[in-house]
Amino acid sequence: MPGKSRKIYRWDRIGLVLGGLALFSFGLAAWVAPEEEEEVGEILAHPNHIELPTPVAAIELQELEVTAVAKPELEEVVLPCSCNKKVLKLAKNPYTDHRRAARNLPNSFFVKDKNELNAGKRNGKLAEVKDGRGYHISALSHSYAVLLPEVKELLKDLGNDFADLLVGTPSEGTRIRVTSLTRTVKQQNRLGRRNYNAIDEASTHSYGASFDIAFTDRPDNEADCSAPTRAMQQVLSQYQKAKRILVIPERDCMHVTLRP
Numbered sequence: 001m002p003g004k005s006r007k008i009y010r011w012d013r014i015g016l017v018l019g020g021l022a023l024f025s026f027g028l029a030a031w032v033a034p035e036e037e038e039e040v041g042e043i044l045a046h047p048n049h050i051e052l053p054t055p056v057a058a059i060e061l062q063e064l065e066v067t068a069v070a071k072p073e074l075e076e077v078v079l080p081c082s083c084n085k086k087v088l089k090l091a092k093n094p095y096t097d098h099r100r101a102a103r104n105l106p107n108s109f110f111v112k113d114k115n116e117l118n119a120g121k122r123n124g125k126l127a128e129v130k131d132g133r134g135y136h137i138s139a140l141s142h143s144y145a146v147l148l149p150e151v152k153e154l155l156k157d158l159g160n161d162f163a164d165l166l167v168g169t170p171s172e173g174t175r176i177r178v179t180s181l182t183r184t185v186k187q188q189n190r191l192g193r194r195n196y197n198a199i200d201e202a203s204t205h206s207y208g209a210s211f212d213i214a215f216t217d218r219p220d221n222e223a224d225c226s227a228p229t230r231a232m233q234q235v236l237s238q239y240q241k242a243k244r245i246l247v248i249p250e251r252d253c254m255h256v257t258l259r260p
């Protein structure tokens with residue numbers, strides 16, 4: 001008798017446990033699923049500092065995740081557009097022509113060192129160059145942001161014409177990046193053989209007659225590089241055909257010299 005009653009008692013217990021387990025797992029399945037999605041949404045959204053509205057359905061959360069992850073990445077990195085012989089098709093003017101032009105420009109003189117450069121600034125033969133419409137000066141390590149006054153005017157005109165071409169397009173506000181201007185002999189020597197023009201002892205950069213353009217910088221990723229690159233091509237070839245500039249398309253930049 002005690003053994004039989006023990007058996008009945010056990011069946012009851014097993015039934016109760018099984019029933020409880022079944023109910024529990026159903027409840028768990030229904031309850032855990034949306035909770036998991038909410039957690040994923042929070043984890044992905046937080047590093048990007050996206051504020052989620054409080055009562056959102058699971059599907060809406062998933063849609064937000066996509067925009068939250070993709071958008072900041074694109075906005076933060078705006079790659080520059082290259083400006084060199086690989087992307088621009090321009091005739092190469094021989095370097096001897098560049099040198100002749102540099103020496104024959106009004107105000108032109110050989111900017112041997114820092115003293116010569118400062119003297120040039122004082123007597124108005126060299127003009128300081130700052131960012132302007134359609135162009136900006138990159139951080140310089142091997143040159144000074146000065147040019148012959150006529151060459152500065154050329155850069156201003158180039159910038160304006162470049163900017164004009166992009167007005168009203170998604171690329172409006174793109175700027176030419178000037179990467180090198182006037183170099184003293186010391187700076188020229190430090191460049192060594194890394195730069196084509198440094199091979200020549202008297203670089204046109206040492207006359208305040210030339211500048212290099214290596215990139216164009218877009219304000220954001222709204223448009224790709226095609227419009228700025230086309231505009232650069234158009235402006236440079238226009239100036240070259242009008243015999244206002246001489247150009248050497250280089251591996252990593254466009255070398256531009258004003259013609260007298």
Ligand SMILES: [Zn+2]
Nearest residue numbers: 197211212255
């Ligand atoms: Zn150059």
